[in-house]
Amino acid sequence: MLTTDQIDSAVEQTLASTLFVDIHTHLFSPTFGKLGLWGIDELLTYHYLEAEFFRSSKTTPEQYWKLSKRERADAIWRALFVENSPISESTRGIIAVLQALDLPTGASALEDAREFFSGQSIEQHIGKVFEIAGVSDVVMTNDPLDPEEQRVWLNGDQDHAQFHAVLRLDRILWVAKALAAIGEPGLRRRREGIGKVDRGGSPVSRCLAQAHAAVVYGGFANGCVLLSGRQHHEQNTG
Numbered sequence: 001m002l003t004t005d006q007i008d009s010a011v012e013q014t015l016a017s018t019l020f021v022d023i024h025t026h027l028f029s030p031t032f033g034k035l036g037l038w039g040i041d042e043l044l045t046y047h048y049l050e051a052e053f054f055r056s057s058k059t060t061p062e063q064y065w066k067l068s069k070r071e072r073a074d075a076i077w078r079a080l081f082v083e084n085s086p087i088s089e090s091t092r093g094i095i096a097v098l099q100a101l102d103l104p105t106g107a108s109a110l111e112d113a114r115e116f117f118s119g120q121s122i123e124q125h126i127g128k129v130f131e132i133a134g135v136s137d138v139v140m141t142n143d144p145l146d147p148e149e150q151r152v153w154l155n156g157d158q159d160h161a162q163f164h165a166v167l168r169l170d171r172i173l174w175v176a177k178a179l180a181a182i183g184e185p186g187l188r189r190r191r192e193g194i195g196k197v198d199r200g201g202s203p204v205s206r207c208l209a210q211a212h213a214a215v216v217y218g219g220f221a222n223g224c225v226l227l228s229g230r231q232h233h234e235q236n237t238g
């Protein structure tokens, strides 16, 4: 039986020695290639930090979006970590990552971090991060209507012992909502054949009819991308 003052340390020990499954992440297993973002430049250009950057810097979004990823990371590092103290939740997150990886956090830490990340393989890095985080498995957020993901799913090589798939519904619901808006008669007219989509309709309804045909006639491998789901998501959610 634990006494009251032993409870804190018992809970701490149990949490420290228990592996967790993270059921909602935006991580991807290595097979998904460029969809899985990692490294210091990707961390620094996370959209929370970009928003903070625009509040703290004279750089306009137009100027910022013309920069390369590396230049964006440089600008954010300078504005939020060198010229200002990293005290917000997002900037402290970067410092926490650097500390967890035993990397320096001073003004010149960006170059050290780049050097560190360039020496890591993705598999090696995943192993290290899972261990530090005390996580055994993660659940991805998958959108099979995204052409980049489709390639991986159609190849059938997405199996990874620690990365589990989950279906992201946004785009499917968008399609369903838009189909409902067009209405059944409109669809009937356009359903007559793939490729024979009503040319008189608006580009949006043509695109929807093609998406519908692709879903109905099997397979998602249709060139028509209704929404740029991933970008849309990255700008809006965490």
Ligand SMILES: [Zn+2]
Pocket: 024, 025, 026, 237, 238
């Ligand atoms: Zn999310």
